[in-house]
Amino acid sequence: MAFTSLKNDKELKAFNTFLENKSYVSGYSVSKADFDTLKLLAKAPEASYAHVLRWYNHIKSFEEDKSAPACPMKTATTTTAPKKQETKEEDDDVDLFGSDDEEESEDAQRIREERLKAYNEKKSKKPELIAKSSIVLDVKPWDDETDMKAMEKQVRTIEMDGLVWGASKLVPVGYGINKLQIMCVVEDAKVSVDLLTETIQDFEDFVQSVDIAAFNKI
Incomplete structure (x- = not known):
């Protein structure tokens, strides 16, 4: 069942009744229909809509821990990648270890160690996906x-x-x-x-x- 608007009490009551014996808008697991319906709510519903509030918090949890299934999203209309993205990819490809054939100066060694430390810190901060x-x-x-x-x-x-x-x-x-x-x-x-x-x-x-x-x- 698809819901296209949840702006007033009548629509929220109908949605609350729909969720009395269901955890998702469609099927037995989270889907694109849940995320599309979530966009119809500007904020968490009032406690009087208990089933809608339960569903809202559950679907929101997938957004917070980044573990929800992949859903089709709006695709970019431009074909040229932003300059900032190119710069980021170039940074990721920096040679952190230098060449074995070149004798490193103290400054070069310090820069290499700083970049290696920054790389490890960045890698350690990536959120762990929860299965x-x-x-x-x-x-x-x-x-x-x-x-x-x-x-x-x-x-x-x-x-x-x-x-x-x-x-x-x-x-x-x-x-x-x-x-x-x-x-x-x-x-x-x-x-x-x-x-x-x-x-x-x-x-x-x-x-x-x-x-x-x-x-x-x-």
Whole structure:
């Protein structure tokens, strides 16, 4: 579903209702549709639009840590690269070590060491990309008498550094039994998917088993 305007209360309420059981504008992972919709908001929405505020902060986090998937952006209309860019590329190609065949003076050695130090400092300041995954879990109950709302509440009590819970829904599996399908986003270096599923299965009064329905790298 595409949203072209979020300027008034009516449009924000409609968007908030849309996000009640969804984490993204389209599909199970962040996409161009989320970034296009984000541009319609000049600032963070009020707390009364709880689902929009959750979505806004989540999509904003991809911009801050530079780990969001590549989205088509406006392409440059000029064909000539700016002079400053050429100068930067020339600086990156500076020979930091000089020639072995030339005897260095003290000044030349000092300049080389300063450039090497500046290069290492510049390299060390580059932000580290954070690898993330979007996961959809199928949490199956014991029978049709299992309290599914209580089950979801228990699942969402699980807190891990690098884990963010998303939207959920009940999916019929037959004989009046529903399974809980719930989304989450995890930082790969911090969250073990095996540990997460085992922790959910520890709620033995509610959970019979846990399966991974979808797993996508972000």
